[in-house]
Amino acid sequence: MAAKSHTVSNKNPVVVSGIQPSGTLHMGNYFGAIRQHIDFHDRHEAYFFIVNYHALTTLQDAEALRRYSVEVALDYLALGFDPEKANLFLQSDVPEVTELAWIFFTLTPVSQLEKSVAFKEKVAQGLSANAGLFNYPILQAADILIYGGTLVPVGADQKQNIEICRNLAQKFNDRYPQNPPVLPVPEPYILDRVAVVPGIDGRKMSKSYDNTIGIFDEGEVLKKKVMSIVTDSTPIKEPKDPDSCNVFALIRLFGSEELVRRIAAAYREGGYGYGQAKKELLGLIDAYFAGARDRRRDLEKRPDYVLDVLRDGGKRGRARARVYMEKIRSATGLITTHS
Numbered sequence: 262m263a264a265k266s267h268t269v270s271n272k273n274p275v276v277v278s279g280i281q282p283s284g285t286l287h288m289g290n291y292f293g294a295i296r297q298h299i300d301f302h303d304r305h306e307a308y309f310f311i312v313n314y315h316a317l318t319t320l321q322d323a324e325a326l327r328r329y330s331v332e333v334a335l336d337y338l339a340l341g342f343d344p345e346k347a348n349l350f351l352q353s354d355v356p357e358v359t360e361l362a363w364i365f366f367t368l369t370p371v372s373q374l375e376k377s378v379a380f381k382e383k384v385a386q387g388l389s390a391n392a393g394l395f396n397y398p399i400l401q402a403a404d405i406l407i408y409g410g411t412l413v414p415v416g417a418d419q420k421q422n423i424e425i426c427r428n429l430a431q432k433f434n435d436r437y438p439q440n441p442p443v444l445p446v447p448e449p450y451i452l453d454r455v456a457v458v459p460g461i462d463g464r465k466m467s468k469s470y471d472n473t474i475g476i477f478d479e480g481e482v483l484k485k486k487v488m489s490i491v492t493d494s495t496p497i498k499e500p501k502d503p504d505s506c507n508v509f510a511l512i513r514l515f516g517s518e519e520l521v522r523r524i525a526a527a528y529r530e531g532g533y534g535y536g537q538a539k540k541e542l543l544g545l546i547d548a549y550f551a552g553a554r555d556r557r558r559d560l561e562k563r564p565d566y567v568l569d570v571l572r573d574g575g576k577r578g579r580a581r582a583r584v585y586m587e588k589i590r591s592a593t594g595l596i597t598t599h600s
């Protein structure tokens with residue numbers, strides 16, 4: 262990849278990223294992506310979309326899709342997203358992305374999609390191998406490029422998809438040369454430190470795998486999930502390897518450097534059990550999300566406000582997308598006869 266995955270080289274980046282409303286948002290989404298979204302959104306022009314077309318690849322329950330779509334917006338607002346500073350909206354409020362995806366289908370060799378690790382993993386986990394799932398990275402590329410996105414903060418699991426997107430931007434510009442080129446080639450922003458957050462079963466934490474700890478889980482629900490994180494069976498008194506432990510992987514995300522060092526030393530020394538580590542993790546999660554939980558409770562009482570935020574964000578997103586679509590249509594030779 263041309264870009265260093267953790268630096269912002271473009272001074273005025275257009276930040277874009279999507280999140281699926283296919284379930285409750287979880288710690289993997291937060292540390293892999295949302296935290297960076299919130300961090301960027303008041304410093305740069307930013308478009309974040311709730312990718313409900315993508316969610317249809319695995320969630321075909323209308324009521325659930327509606328509910329999760331609004332919940333993702335609630336979660337963002339509770340986590341500190343300020344709609345005065347950036348744009349948060351529903352993917353389906355910019356239906357032009359599906360048109361751009363079609364144009365991109367015609368530039369993508371099937372053999373490239375057949376190499377998709379994410380597709381193979383999802384099918385291996387038992388998800389239906391529908392054509393939407395297969396073509397997922399193309400719609401994702403359309404999502405990014407329709408806003409002229411230049412910087413894409415995502416989790417490490419998205420590396421391959423962002424590479425497909427970069428290829429498509431280059432290929433489009435080569436096939437349909439314009440001066441200046443129509444599409445910027447975006448760079449990923451991936452925090453190496455976070456890597457892939459493990460779920461309670463040790464696989465990648467994912468809404469599709471039913472192994473998540475929700476950002477807003479609390480009380481008994483949270484406790485039950487944390488206590489069920491899979492560990493090996495090394496006895497308490499034996500030394501343990503923090504780097505291969507799922508509990509420690511999560512502690513690292515929440516704890517201060519000093520605390521993380523202290524817990525790592527306790528693992529290596531022995532006499533420190535996984536149960537203790539889990540209790541420590543529980544306390545860290547509660548403290549970290551206390552403010553966001555309070556804000557979410559307030560926001561839940563204002564569903565109209567949440568819809569207003571999405572509507573306004575969608576209008577701005579669509580206006581920008583239309584500017585790019587005009588250039589794309591014109592470059593490809595697709596004639597528009599209406600205004």
Ligand code: ADP
Nearest residue numbers: 280281289290293294415416457458466467468
């Ligand atoms: P999911 O796999 O839960 O459906 P999405 O596909 O909606 O997640 O991904 C939304 C964002 O969250 C992406 O940027 C993705 O890279 C990030 N993400 C998802 N799961 C993880 C994880 N386990 N670790 C790190 N980042 C993740």
